[in-house]
Amino acid sequence: MEFEKHIIDKITELSGLMRETVENAVEIPPEKKLGDLAFPCFVLAKTMRKAPPAIAKELAEKIGSDEYIDRVEAVGGYVNFFYRRDVFSKTVLSAIKSAGENWGSSDIGKGRTVLVEFSSPNIAKPFHIGHLFSTAIGNSLEKIYRHLGYQTVKINHLGDWGTQFGKLISAYKRWGNKEVIDKDPINELLKIYVKFHNEAEKDPSLEDEARMYFKMLEDGDEETTALWQYFRDISLIEFERVYNMLGVSFDSYAGESFYSDKMQEVVDLLDNMQLLSDSENAKVVNLSDCNIPPCIIVKSDGATIYATRDLAAAIYRKRTYDFHKNIYVVGTPQALHFKQIFSVLDKMGYEWAKDCVHVGFGLVKFADKKLSTRHGDVVFLEDVLNESIQKTLEIVSKNSPSMENKEEVAQKIGIGAILYAFLKSSRERDIVFSWDDMLDFEGESAPYVQYSYARGRSILRRTDIDYLNADVSKITSDDEYALVSLLAGFEDAVRDAADKNEPFYVTRYVTNLARAFNKFYNSYPILKNDVDEETKKARLLLVDAVTQVIKTALALLGIETVESM
RNA sequence: GCGCCCAUAGCUCAGUUGGAUAGAGUGUUUGGCUACGAACCAAAAGGUCGCAGGUUCGAAUCCUGCUGGGCGUACCA
Numbered sequence: 001m002e003f004e005k006h007i008i009d010k011i012t013e014l015s016g017l018m019r020e021t022v023e024n025a026v027e028i029p030p031e032k033k034l035g036d037l038a039f040p041c042f043v044l045a046k047t048m049r050k051a052p053p054a055i056a057k058e059l060a061e062k063i064g065s066d067e068y069i070d071r072v073e074a075v076g077g078y079v080n081f082f083y084r085r086d087v088f089s090k091t092v093l094s095a096i097k098s099a100g101e102n103w104g105s106s107d108i109g110k111g112r113t114v115l116v117e118f119s120s121p122n123i124a125k126p127f128h129i130g131h132l133f134s135t136a137i138g139n140s141l142e143k144i145y146r147h148l149g150y151q152t153v154k155i156n157h158l159g160d161w162g163t164q165f166g167k168l169i170s171a172y173k174r175w176g177n178k179e180v181i182d183k184d185p186i187n188e189l190l191k192i193y194v195k196f197h198n199e200a201e202k203d204p205s206l207e208d209e210a211r212m213y214f215k216m217l218e219d220g221d222e223e224t225t226a227l228w229q230y231f232r233d234i235s236l237i238e239f240e241r242v243y244n245m246l247g248v249s250f251d252s253y254a255g256e257s258f259y260s261d262k263m264q265e266v267v268d269l270l271d272n273m274q275l276l277s278d279s280e281n282a283k284v285v286n287l288s289d290c291n292i293p294p295c296i297i298v299k300s301d302g303a304t305i306y307a308t309r310d311l312a313a314a315i316y317r318k319r320t321y322d323f324h325k326n327i328y329v330v331g332t333p334q335a336l337h338f339k340q341i342f343s344v345l346d347k348m349g350y351e352w353a354k355d356c357v358h359v360g361f362g363l364v365k366f367a368d369k370k371l372s373t374r375h376g377d378v379v380f381l382e383d384v385l386n387e388s389i390q391k392t393l394e395i396v397s398k399n400s401p402s403m404e405n406k407e408e409v410a411q412k413i414g415i416g417a418i419l420y421a422f423l424k425s426s427r428e429r430d431i432v433f434s435w436d437d438m439l440d441f442e443g444e445s446a447p448y449v450q451y452s453y454a455r456g457r458s459i460l461r462r463t464d465i466d467y468l469n470a471d472v473s474k475i476t477s478d479d480e481y482a483l484v485s486l487l488a489g490f491e492d493a494v495r496d497a498a499d500k501n502e503p504f505y506v507t508r509y510v511t512n513l514a515r516a517f518n519k520f521y522n523s524y525p526i527l528k529n530d531v532d533e534e535t536k537k538a539r540l541l542l543v544d545a546v547t548q549v550i551k552t553a554l555a556l557l558g559i560e561t562v563e564s565m
Numbered sequence: 566g567c568g569c570c571c572a573u574a575g576c577u578c579a580g581u582u583g584g585a586u587a588g589a590g591u592g593u594u595u596g597g598c599u600a601c602g603a604a605c606c607a608a609a610a611g612g613u614c615g616c617a618g619g620u621u622c623g624a625a626u627c628c629u630g631c632u633g634g635g636c637g638u639a640c641c642a
Contacts, residue, residue, distance in 0.1 A: 024582070027581085027584090028581095029585075030580095030584095030585065030586090030587095030588090031585085031586090034585075038585085040584065040585090042584070042622085042623085045622080051622095052622090075585075076584095076585060077584080077585085078584085078585065120642095122642075159642060162641070162642065163640090163641060163642090164641065164642075167641090211640095256642090279639080280639080280640080281640090282639070282640055284639070284640090291568085292568080292638095293568095293638065293639060294639065295639080296639050296640055298640090299639090299640040300640060301640080303640090305639085305640065305641085305642090306641080306642050307639095309642095330642095331636095332569085332570075332636070332637090333636055333637065334637090334642080335569065335570085335636085335637075336568080336569080336636095336637055336638070337637090337642085339569095340639095360570095362635095362636095363635085363636080365635095395604070399602085399604075400602090413604090424577095424578080424590095425577080425578060425579085426578085426579085428570075428571085429571090429577095429578080430571095430635075430636095432577090437577075437591095440591080441604055442590090442591080442604060442605090443589090443590045443591060443604095444577090444578090444589075444590045444591080445590090445604085447604055448590095448604065448605085450604085451602085451604050451605075452604095452605085454602075454604095455601080455602055455605085458601075458602060459601050459602095462601065463601090496581080500581095504579090508579070508589090511589090511590090512589090515589090518605060518606065519605095519606070519607090521601080521602095521605080521606085522597095522605070522606045522607085523606080523607095525600090525601070526601055527601050528600085528601070543601095564602085565602090565604080
């Protein structure tokens with residue numbers, strides 16, 4: 001932003017500090033009334049051998065007002081800058097108007113590819129509420145990186161390989177019935193899977209049987225492969241339905257099975273590098289120099305394990321996409337696993353191991369019981385989404401009985417509300433699932449933001465005044481100016497979100513923007529008769545900009561807007 | 566046992582490389598629809614930042630110890 005740059009230049013010139021030092025020191029004051037930008041003088045205290053307040057006072061006087069700066073104040077050890085509101089508003093609003101939906105975007109990612117692995121449900125298991133965490137975060141991160149100019153690849157690393165399929169095949173052979181399963185695939189497969197676990201507790205030999213079936217699968221046995229393919233196909237149909245509801249899509253479904261023929265190479269590579277050692281009949285990479293437990297590469301029965309598949313996947317991805325960053329959106333409980341994988345890649349001499357990042361997130365818990373597929377205690381995501389849509393539909397029907405596309409609106413609001421619930425806090429926090437919280441559409445929620453958008457759009461619909469050439473120098477009140485300066489801060493929010501892989505920076509941003517807009521909306525008339533024409537135009541332009549930025553920001557979260565609700 | 570993470574208002578959470586009077590939402594109490602949309606706005610009350618030390622001009626933030634909780638700890642993913 002040129003205002004900030006201008007002030008940094010001036011401070012640099014007058015203080016004799018390095019430009020970089022000044023850049024790092026300037027900050028946005030905690031309160032709007034303290035100014036638009038602040039420079040704390042504490043860093044100068046030692047070299048100048050003066051008290052910070054005295055330095056601040058001196059610096060403030062030296063800088064003074066100019067074409068960008070309205071006034072400069074020294075408060076305590078801070079120099080506070082107030083922009084010229086008329087100039088700032090004009091600059092920001094016209095920039096937004098010409099940027100359109102690209103406002104807040106950047107080209108820092110140009111020519112670089114970011115991979116985002118997310119969602120990654122297990123085949124033949126329900127797509128439950130816990131999967132939404134990875135799906136929502138990954139989906140949003142991909143959009144955020146794309147907004148910053150990166151090429152992106154969305155990867156669904158399906159859990160379609162592993163001993164669990166041995167279990168499922170064993171269970172199917174014992175209790176499966178194709179006709180029953182075809183009617184309600186996931187539920188029926190879940191039933192026999194749960195039954196398997198219950199039986200295995202009584203008879204541990206079942207576990208051996210499961211391992212045997214998985215080994216057969218890896219060896220390409222025809223019958224087990226056909227069964228596996230069947231489970232995979234019917235599961236994908238179910239998942240696709242949920243992804244469609246969420247508006248989520250993927251560029252690649254290369255899951256674990258995709259790497260089944262690419263793992264021998266990894267084992268050989270490790271062997272040639274003499275990184276493998278035998279331990280209790282398994283082959284492992286010793287990581288004691290990294291202070292973490294060894295990473296198992298080949299199990300004692302000769303079958304592979306997920307670590308092997310993740311190594312093969314990383315190497316494959318580097319060759320295929322030459323990524324700048326390889327992001328894994330997977331729960332924090334797997335932190336150690338990824339630490340092991342990245343350490344092994346590093347030991348193999350791949351300098352790109354440092355570009356692999358595990359983006360963890362918390363658990364979805366229930367107030368009383370634990371979510372567990374093995375025991376069948378599970379809340380289906382589809383049920384949560386439908387419940388939310390249903391509740392929205394009731395509200396819409398009550399508030400706007402004459403609306404034509406109620407279902408479509410309810411879909412967008414209802415799903416937005418759920419997504420928002422998973423994107424509103426820092427990702428490593430656990431979420432305690434409760435219907436009340438999920439379906440609370442007041443305050444900090446997607447419907448609150450969507451409602452603000454709809455209100456703004458409603459105003460723009462009601463007029464045919466051409467406001468594009470408005471003179472925005474009229475926009476100088478505290479509340480209007482607060483909106484303008486929030487609009488200016490969008491790119492920072494997007495960058496912060498990418499830097500920390502935290503979509504909630506965008507969630508918080510758009511919520512603050514909506515709040516500021518509602519405040520403005522409540523106390524500033526726009527289309528009323530007693531508003532003069534110029535003010536009317538200026539405010540319309542502001543409303544236009546706000547609605548546009550809300551739409552763009554929500555889109556980065558994978559949440560849609562509606563014109564009325 | 567060891568490793569990682571967490572502890573901030575009744576509840577759910579923000580709090581940037583240490584910096585200005587620790588902020589939102591929700592809940593509670595109260596006010597505002599004859600108004601461009603009340604899924605909204607305004608106001609009040611609500612804090613020993615888990616505890617105890619230390620570093621610093623300055624600590625919710627950094628260091629040490631303690632208490633309480635979560636997760637992980639090789640052939641599940």
